[in-house]
Amino acid sequence: MDDIIIKVEDLSIAYDDKPVLWDNDIDIVKNSRTAIVGPNGAGKSTLIKGILGLKKKLSGKVSIMGKDIREVKKEIAYIPQSSSVNWDFPTTVIDVVLMGRYVHLGWIKRPAKSDLKLAEEALEKIGMLEFKDRQISQLSGGQKQRVFIARAIAQDATIYFMDEPLAGVDNKTENVIIDFLKEAQKKGKTSVVVHHDLNTVKDYFDHIIILNKRVVAQGKVEDVFTRENLRKASMVGDFIV
Numbered sequence: 734m735d736d737i738i739i740k741v742e743d744l745s746i747a748y749d750d751k752p753v754l755w756d757n758d759i760d761i762v763k764n765s766r767t768a769i770v771g772p773n774g775a776g777k778s779t780l781i782k783g784i785l786g787l788k789k790k791l792s793g794k795v796s797i798m799g800k801d802i803r804e805v806k807k808e809i810a811y812i813p814q815s816s817s818v819n820w821d822f823p824t825t826v827i828d829v830v831l832m833g834r835y836v837h838l839g840w841i842k843r844p845a846k847s848d849l850k851l852a853e854e855a856l857e858k859i860g861m862l863e864f865k866d867r868q869i870s871q872l873s874g875g876q877k878q879r880v881f882i883a884r885a886i887a888q889d890a891t892i893y894f895m896d897e898p899l900a901g902v903d904n905k906t907e908n909v910i911i912d913f914l915k916e917a918q919k920k921g922k923t924s925v926v927v928h929h930d931l932n933t934v935k936d937y938f939d940h941i942i943i944l945n946k947r948v949v950a951q952g953k954v955e956d957v958f959t960r961e962n963l964r965k966a967s968m969v970g971d972f973i974v
């Protein structure tokens with residue numbers, strides 16, 4: 734039996750009385766690289782927000798590492814959809830990465846030299862150290878996404894949630910992100926990633942949740958990533974599994 738790190742029971746979420754997730758039971762396997770796939774409007778972002786307690790539930794229960802989200806916040810890194818972030822906010826690259834350290838700071842709430850060192854190392858890892866004093870508004874889409882990855886690296890979380898981190902990024906950034914996910918897995922971490930490109934699912938992930946308001950299938954990529962399940966989620970298109 735696989736170890737379950739996130740357990741979702743009976744989760745339903747609605748916007749203005751319109752249900753977007755309905756009665757979902759989901760198990761996320763510890764130390765997996767799990768993709769969430771589904772057509773536009775399937776509720777993928779809403780599922781992540783529901784798990785993280787950022788959206789009010791109509792019903793349901795979520796436990797992470799056997800606990801309520803409020804007790805395990807330090808262990809969780811969340812990279813939201815790039816388009817939902819206000820990139821005009823006046824702040825520098827290094828300050829964004831340092832935010833990853835804030836969950837670890839005590840009541841004084843000021844990053845120490847060691848935090849700065851970790852933030853710089855994270856930027857170095859993703860090839861962005863030379864941009865550390867730049868305003869985030871002055872970065873390309875791929876560079877912005879890499880800064881978010883650096884923030885997640887600096888946080889040193891146990892579970893990484895990413896909402897379409899590969900949307901609109903260049904090849905180099907895509908490789909940086911996938912290398913990060915694979916390296917994190919080697920260190921025992923778990924990642925849960927909203928993903929659009931069905932052609933790369935098999936290379937990038939080992940587990941998958943196929944969603945269309947309800948979970949159509951979940952499990953190992955090799956077992957459930959089938960044409961039949963994609964069809965059930967209305968998302969085969971011209972894709973051949």
Ligand SMILES: Nc1ncnc2c1ncn2[C@@H]1O[C@H](COP(=O)(O)OP(=O)(O)OP(=O)(O)O)[C@@H](O)[C@H]1O
Nearest residue numbers: 748749753771772773774775776777778779780927
């Ligand atoms: N703040 C909101 N208020 C009202 N409706 C919303 C809100 N956010 C999302 N929705 C609706 O909920 C449904 C699910 O949205 P969600 O963003 O979770 O889907 P998704 O699967 O992530 O979609 P995409 O692949 O297009 O990003 C959609 O019909 C969307 O229009």
